[in-house]
Amino acid sequence: MAKEKKKTSQVVKYNKWGYIFLIPFIVVYLVFQMIPLFSTIYNSLFENYRQGLTQIGPNWVGLANFQKIFAGTGNDSMPTYFLNTMIMWIAGFVPQILLSLLLGAWFSDTRLRVKAAGFFKTVIYMPNLIMASAFAMLFFSLFSDAGPINSMLIQMGIISQPFKFLSHTVSARSLVAFMNCLMWFGNTTILLMAGMMGIDNSLFEAAQVDGATSTQVFFRITLPLLKPILIYVMITSLIGGLQMFDVPQILTNGEGNPMRTTMTMIMKLNKYLFSKDFGMAGAMSVILFIITGVLSVIVYKFSTKETDY
């Protein structure tokens, strides 16, 4: 009896160590996530900006900041900025995930035995190592009116006048999407590959023995078993996409040209910081937080609904 009691107390003591080792995370989370989160929500209820060198506020204004944000019309409205962000994210994410799935399947396929896989994995990850701002600057120069892409197209006789890539909605958005895709497909490939290599090889072998084609193997075995990783990739990319900022900011000089059709929500938020308008920026952040939360829940619910495998 006495022995047993001692045993349980031992367990409790080990639990205690577990909690102690969790302290760093909890403290960091509280200080750097929780407190800023609540102070942002709190700050969004005040009028608080700087007029030249004169501080205005903070004055309590309730939900007026939110009203102001939703009162915007035309190209300067919350739904437009949200749509801009989503369009550019989806346009980049769809090709990115397809490319990553294909590459991941090739690299992890034991029958294919891709040579120098390590080299290719490194190369496709490379674009991610370049700073987004440097990458955007590079594209800005490449696609400028007198840039190499335009002179190439003119010399090949495809166009006669330089095409202003950044002055047309479709081309400007496509550029942003393309850059995001290029920057992140390597990262996604590595993640998906890890997921694919985690799948029990005997399943693939069994399928081969049963005479399944590669396509069947991919759609009937790889994809369903990859679901948890896919959901993870999907949600992290969604959150990253909603927070899209650096690429379009640098590419369009912070203006979201043309006519703010490439201005994302964070770029709009950034606009408020010129006058240190913490009230409006706070309100914007709260809206962004809610959107991110809702979308993440939707994605999670949808993709975990059926568990038929």
Place this chain on the structure above:
Amino acid sequence: MKKKLLSALLSVAMVSALLVGCGDTAAAPEAAPAATEATDDAAAPADDAAADDTTAAPAGNWVSSDDGKTLNIYCWNEEFKSRLTDHYPGYTEVDATHGTIGDVNVVWNITPSDDNAYQNNLDETLLGQMDAAADDKIDLFLLEADYALKYVDTEYTIPVSELGVTDADVADQYQYTKDVVTDSNGALKGVSWQGCPGVLIYNRAAATEVLGADDAETVQAAVKDWDTFKATAAKMKDAGYKMTATSNDAFRVFSNNVTSKWVENGAINIDANIKAWVDMSKEMVDAGETGTADLWSDDWSAGFYPEGKVFCYFGPAWLINFCMAADDAASIAAQGGWGATEGPQGFFWGGTWICGANGTDNASLVADIMKQLTCNPDIMTEIVKADDDFVNNKPAMDAMAVDASYSSNVYGGINPLPMYCAGVEKIDLSNLSNYDQGCNESFQAAMKEYFEGNATYEEALDLFYTSVTEKYPELTY
């Protein structure tokens, strides 16, 4: 037991290391909610945040004194530093950011102006000026015209007369350089050692080809007002030249000649001359006589070379001396292929003003720097010869203008100063506002959409209003 001790030790070490590291950071966010709590009950925030809440004039206890041992200078590039190093008597350089004048240490605080970083840094330091230790107070800082009033029209700058720089001292300076830094009560708050009158810089080859001659008189006759300018643009277009590289080239000329301010009584106001720029530019862009690229972009500077096929640029002395690729043998500047004439209207571009910060503990030294660099004709003539600056001293410049020994290679060996001297007299800057920088930038960006056909004028104007009210929430339209 040993194991337990070890793990206890480890976790204590870990947690304490964590807390030590976070000591400062943890305190800061804690303080913020505490400070804001007090405002909960009322609209008026009366708490310890009031320190940086200097809504109005800092009180009169801002005594400027003379006993300081450190002179803190805030600026955005090396230009002023090199002027002080080369021309101020008694300045000794210690290292890249330090120097001495007598027994006073000079500390340079250089923040580039990209992305507003210079102003952000200056704002924070000025707002903390009253509580700063004597050696940390800003003594002297530099300003540009576009945002000068933001600082000049506050108590953070001292009138130069209080420092000991008299009206007689600045009598030879060009009037526009004084207009820029005169506050709403008429007090002069800063001085500049340079003037930046602009001229129309034209491509001689294009002038010969299209206008038949490349002398200044012929070209001036072809650009004497905006209607003639436009007519010439059409001729240039037929000959394969763009009149200007981009529509923004001419913006400064129009915006320097407005008859009303960007903001009147808290409302955004579009001056008739600004509208005239829009109309002219739209027609010229549609006709292919100019482009829509931004200033300083590759598409803009392509015209520095013959194959860029641009007829003219609007610019001051420093543009042609330092920015038009004169050191590249293939450029027009290196071949002496530019000419200059007054152009349709007078304007200025650039220039740096010196302001004394309220609360300085080196008042007489600040005054002496101002006097030596901006009022002493000997030093200023020295600056012209050594640095190719156009200095802010009317008699000195008028004398140089008739000096046959002074000439400029980029202009093919002529003395361009008479033109600059004529232009500088015409600059009228009585219509500056605190909001010029933001308004000018936003307006050009918004109108680009109109010129490129992405928006109607009204839509572009809405975009401009949106953009300005983001920057200045207090404005209406």
